[in-house]
Amino acid sequence: MNDIEALARQKKAELRRLQRELEQLEALKSRRLKVTSPEIKELARSIQSLAKDRMMETEAVLELIRQAIERYPLKGKGGKPRGTVPPKYRNPDNPSETWTGRGRKPRWVVAALERGLTLDDLRIRD
Incomplete structure (x- = not known):
């Protein structure tokens, strides 16, 4: 009986996860977000693959990426803005x-x- 209850809890959790993913997909569809750039498509595939490999939800992977970006901010080309330079x-x-x-x-x-x-x-x- 305990096995059946544990399996039922697991399936309910999976159903909730799938419902959240469905809601996210419908939200994207309603905004008519079009991903046309090959780089963006590849990035999305990489995130989904990472989520699958780590057995995490895509949203959890995205949250880890957001935290990493906050911790290690991306810099521009040179890192420091150039100051004014006298003419040569x-x-x-x-x-x-x-x-x-x-x-x-x-x-x-x-x-x-x-x-x-x-x-x-x-x-x-x-």
Whole structure:
């Protein structure tokens, strides 16, 4: 009799879990969430696989991921924001135009290089 009661409790717990998953799926469907990116689809498959391997609910795995992100925040490309940098180059034709040497070359730099000047020719001397 105890085996039957234990099995009944187990099945009821499984039914509750399935009902929660069904509610989550219906909520996603109602929002008409479309997952089109292959990377997102692969991530979803990985999370589901991890949940299955660990015998956990998908929501529990997502909660562990959220906790890890809070504990170890993701950083941008460099981690620290870049500060302002003084200009290194000046347009000889218009001294008000300067360039730090970062990012895309301004048109005046490209034009000067095409005329045969070098970046060293455009460098600001202290």
